[in-house]
Amino acid sequence: MKCSTICAAFFAAVVAATSDVVQLKTEDFKEFVQDNDLVLAEFFAPWCGHCKALAPEYETAATTLKEKDIKLVKVDCTEEQDLCQEYGVEGYPTLKVFRGLDNISPYGGQRKADSLISYMTKQALPAVSEVTKDTLEEFKTADKVVLVAYFAADDKASNETFNSVASGLRDNYLFGATNDAALAKAEGVKQPGLVLYKSFDDGKDIFTEKFDAEAIKTFASVAATPLIGEVGPETYAGYMAAGIPLAYIFAETPEEREELAKELKPLAVKHKGAINFATIDATAFGQHAGNLNLKPGTWPAFAIQRTDKNEKFPYDQDNKINSKEIGTFVEDFLAGKVEPSVKSEPIPEKNDGPVTTIVAKNYKEIVIDNEKDVLVEFYAPWCGHCKALAPKYEELGQAFASSELSKLVTIAKVDATANDVPDEIQGFPTIKLFAAGKKDAPIDYSGSRTVEDLMQFIKENGSHKATGVLAEAADAIEENAEELAEQAKAATKAGKEGAEEATKSAKSGASEASKSATSGASEASKSASSAASEASKSASSAGSGAASSVKSAASGAAEAVKSAASVVVGEGDDADMHDEL
Ligand SMILES: *[C@@H]1O[C@H](CO)[C@@H](O)[C@H](O)[C@H]1NC(C)=O
Numbered sequence: 035m036k037c038s039t040i041c042a043a044f045f046a047a048v049v050a051a052t053s054d055v056v057q058l059k060t061e062d063f064k065e066f067v068q069d070n071d072l073v074l075a076e077f078f079a080p081w082c083g084h085c086k087a088l089a090p091e092y093e094t095a096a097t098t099l100k101e102k103d104i105k106l107v108k109v110d111c112t113e114e115q116d117l118c119q120e121y122g123v124e125g126y127p128t129l130k131v132f133r134g135l136d137n138i139s140p141y142g143g144q145r146k147a148d149s150l151i152s153y154m155t156k157q158a159l160p161a162v163s164e165v166t167k168d169t170l171e172e173f174k175t176a177d178k179v180v181l182v183a184y185f186a187a188d189d190k191a192s193n194e195t196f197n198s199v200a201s202g203l204r205d206n207y208l209f210g211a212t213n214d215a216a217l218a219k220a221e222g223v224k225q226p227g228l229v230l231y232k233s234f235d236d237g238k239d240i241f242t243e244k245f246d247a248e249a250i251k252t253f254a255s256v257a258a259t260p261l262i263g264e265v266g267p268e269t270y271a272g273y274m275a276a277g278i279p280l281a282y283i284f285a286e287t288p289e290e291r292e293e294l295a296k297e298l299k300p301l302a303v304k305h306k307g308a309i310n311f312a313t314i315d316a317t318a319f320g321q322h323a324g325n326l327n328l329k330p331g332t333w334p335a336f337a338i339q340r341t342d343k344n345e346k347f348p349y350d351q352d353n354k355i356n357s358k359e360i361g362t363f364v365e366d367f368l369a370g371k372v373e374p375s376v377k378s379e380p381i382p383e384k385n386d387g388p389v390t391t392i393v394a395k396n397y398k399e400i401v402i403d404n405e406k407d408v409l410v411e412f413y414a415p416w417c418g419h420c421k422a423l424a425p426k427y428e429e430l431g432q433a434f435a436s437s438e439l440s441k442l443v444t445i446a447k448v449d450a451t452a453n454d455v456p457d458e459i460q461g462f463p464t465i466k467l468f469a470a471g472k473k474d475a476p477i478d479y480s481g482s483r484t485v486e487d488l489m490q491f492i493k494e495n496g497s498h499k500a501t502g503v504l505a506e507a508a509d510a511i512e513e514n515a516e517e518l519a520e521q522a523k524a525a526t527k528a529g530k531e532g533a534e535e536a537t538k539s540a541k542s543g544a545s546e547a548s549k550s551a552t553s554g555a556s557e558a559s560k561s562a563s564s565a566a567s568e569a570s571k572s573a574s575s576a577g578s579g580a581a582s583s584v585k586s587a588a589s590g591a592a593e594a595v596k597s598a599a600s601v602v603v604g605e606g607d608d609a610d611m612h613d614e615l
């Protein structure tokens with residue numbers, strides 16, 4: 035008996051020591067990826083809390099997937115910095131699927147063993163699996179959503195169409211096909227036909243349209259969405275991309291959500307394909323109600339969002355939520371009889387600073403209805419990067435403040451948490467250029483957030499090709515070159531320290547946050563570590579010479595440290611839904 039206890043402990047230790055996850059370094063990473071057809075790589079940092087949480091799941095998946103010849107590897111980014119940079123690693127953990135060195139895609143599943151296994155197994159299968167009368171039944175239930183096409187052996191066109199759809203959506207669903215006419219008949223479809231099998235709602239949907247790629251994609255997206263699903267970190271992006279309005283049912287407890295889902299299910303059936311219905315946990319994501327112009331805290335609540343135009347239609351929180359009342363509201367909404375609710379700060383009385391303030395009520399006037407190139411920063415008051423950008427953005431505004439230039443270019447900002455704007459904002463800050471004559475196709479800015487690069491962007495992509503003037507900087511350089519060098523040195527030092535500070539807070543923050551909030555921490559550590567790189571960036575740009583950027587480097591570094599800290603402390607809890615998901 036004693037032996038069995040000791041032996042068990044011994045074997046456990048041995049098992050723990052022999053991992054099926056291969057740790058790679060810069061020297062052997064590429065060779066390994068070339069030698070193996072399918073590799074999942076985790077880029078991690080030893081201090082990262084989410085990485086630690088992932089570790090046992092990753093181990094389990096590696097052991098299971100070993101039999102299928104799918105390799106799981108990991109790379110320590112604190113050791114292999116250049117390698118991680120080469121693959122664009124920005125946060126930890128980052129998971130990427132490698133099919134050789136030229137075909138790399140982000141891992142799109144959850145960080146759980148069963149998700150890792152299911153996702154990678156799908157990656158290893160051909161995009162479309164051949165099914166037969168012997169395998170069909172098992173195949174139908176092999177995943178949550180399974181699509182099986184039925185077409186004739188000589189129907190090359192349908193075969194190709196289905197293959198192209200499957201190649202694009204293989205991460206989302208499992209695809210199969212058969213040319214067995216008897217099977218099609220047994221399933222009640224005519225060749226070419228298609229059935230979507232699912233583990234929820236009615237179990238299956240039959241495709242009835244013309245067999246073309248667009249129709250199949252639309253069908254798949256509608257049929258794969260549960261009648262009343264749940265909005266959460268895993269599903270939010272899918273609902274936003276679905277192309278139809280989303281009706282939210284906010285309630286605090288699982289029981290209440292279930293009860294309301296049951297009450298409103300007839301509406302979800304009636305309006306299937308026109309509106310998605312989903313419950314949302316008001317305890318965890320109550321803040322999101324604010325984005326829909328509901329009053330957070332008054333539950334249950336109901337609102338519809340037009341995802342394509344970001345219009346919100348909150349249901350009066352004094353009214354009852356039942357199928358009759360909500361039914362009328364939904365009918366009115368579909369008939370265009372409900373006005374969207376627009377949240378706006380008041381139009382500022384004075385608005386003649388170098389940076390123009392936009393609110394929802396003057397958005398059209400300042401951004402759209404004029405012949406200027408308008409650069410818009412969409413920010414959130416709590417966003418650290420936005421605070422770090424503020425002095426630089428002000429300086430950018432100054433550069434276009436002359437009476438000549440201000441006729442051509444407007445530098446503007448809008449608090450996107452307090453004002454409804456028609457644009458889809460993925461994160462903060464988002465910067466877009468609405469060029470004169472092309473206001474319907476704004477260009478996203480993705481360059482570094484320096485005054486020089488932003489000016490170059492406006493010059494290159496604006497219709498007026500206007501060049502801003504950094505008057506103050508030019509003067510200062512001539513006047514005081516020596517002092518400038520001194521300041522540059524000091525700023526570089528401050529920047530370095532700032533970066534170190536930020537990294538430290540990011541480290542402790544990430545592990546702290548990971549204990550309480552799950553998705554909050556990765557955001558926090560990401561923001562904090564990029565705040566650190568911002569800080570060192572502004573510090574090094576300080577050396578380049580512009581007087582004002584010297585000043586802002588120092589304050590930028592300080593800001594970055596502060597904001598990194600605030601990100602770590604605060605944002606895990608009250609981050610905006612958009613940001614968190
Ligand atoms: C689709 O075409 C491929 C390639 O020609 C073929 O191998 C496969 O059997 C076809 N699928 C069906 C279900 O007939």
Ligand SMILES: *[C@@H]1O[C@H](CO)[C@@H](O)[C@H](O)[C@H]1NC(C)=O
Pocket residue numbers: 477478481490491492494495
């Ligand atoms: C102008 O816009 C294009 C397209 O978005 C972008 O690739 C390019 O970098 C922009 N120019 C500058 C100077 O940022």
